[in-house]
Amino acid sequence: MKRLTTTAIVSLCGIGAFGAAGAEEINALVWCDHTDPALIAPFEEATGIKVNLKEYEGTAAGLAILEQSQPGDWDVLVIDAVDVGRAVDLGLLAELPAAGRNTGDYFPEVVMADNNTRDGKIYAVTEKFGYNTIAFNRAKVDPADMDDMATLTSGKYDGRIAIYDYYMPILGIMSLANGVNTADMTVESVVDLKAPLMALRGASKSVGEVVASQTALVTGEVDILVGGGEWLTAVLMAENPDLDWTIPKQGAVRWAQSLAVLEASEKKDAALQFVDYITSPEGQARLATSSCYWGMPANAKAGDALTADQKAVLRWDMQADYLARSQLYPVPDAALDTAMQDLWTEMLQN
Secondary structure: OOOOOHHHHHHHHOOOOHHHHOOOEEEEEEOHHHHOHHHHHHHHHHHOOEEEEEEOOOHHHHHHHHHHOOOOOOOEEEEEHHHHHHHHHOOOEOOEOOOOOOHHHEOHHHOOHHHHEEOOEEOOEEEEEEEEEEEEEOOOOOHHHHHOHHHHHOOOOOOOEEEEOOHHHHHHHHHHHOOOOHHHOOHHHHHOOHHHHHHHHHHEEEEEOHHHHHHHHHHOOOOEEEEEOHHHHHHHOOOOOOEEEEOOOOOEEEEEEEEEEEOOOOOHHHHHHHHHHHOOHHHHHHHHOOOOOOOEEOEHHHHHHOOHHHHHHHOHHHHHHHHHOEEEOOOOOHHHHHHHHHHHHHHHOO
């Protein structure tokens, strides 16, 4: 990974000699990929702004932390891009200046204005994206078989499959395989997913969260992970270079995460500098290859700061096709979310 000099980062962030003043701190609620010192240290060194990080998982958990905190406790929030509107409705996010944020260099499909803006005002910027799809061990699985979801329940790989334990992307994938776009899912269409979901569970050895899924795949306990993707296999390839991932013909679910400044923050200028660093080509390259999990940078110019090997792992040259064949996570209302969770619980108990 190319490493910026302090002068270059200062110039990039447009902050001049602010770092000489030292002492400012910001508090950020983030996902684990932001806790990598290789991402945070260059910003702190260049600006003198210390970033205090608290890791969380899932929008509900993040909103709960904010609800239990005092106004001004938090300055920056990483949030699932499809949930930005929810945070805006709660009055949690500050409007961002229209100029800057590096979005002019983004892959057009991941600007996600419908999610990150409201009434022409910008409240967040996409920072990273990737795919919940099919991960597998190419030494033990015919890669051509992974191009069709139907192969998973054909009997050929019974007992060699794991399912990532998160109902939202898995039911999204199953919906695509059943011919219903994620944006068009209904309570009725979820009912139609019961039979294929139960068939997949019957063919599977386990259902597990991230670490359990990674362990099962890398140790050979299973050879296929439904719901995996570059975010899971990239950090494991040093241990097992045969780990791979693909998007089947039925498509995949695309995850995307956004970065926002909190309305209650009393340090919005420093928080905005952090946002601008993260969305810069160099910040994006570091975030894309974080030690926790990899993903595609939203800023296409990050490619200049990635090595050829890193771009190959991320499938850089295939993004036009992958973006066209993937859909965002479902955004369910209360009734649909309940139906999805009920089906998932029934599957887990089977």
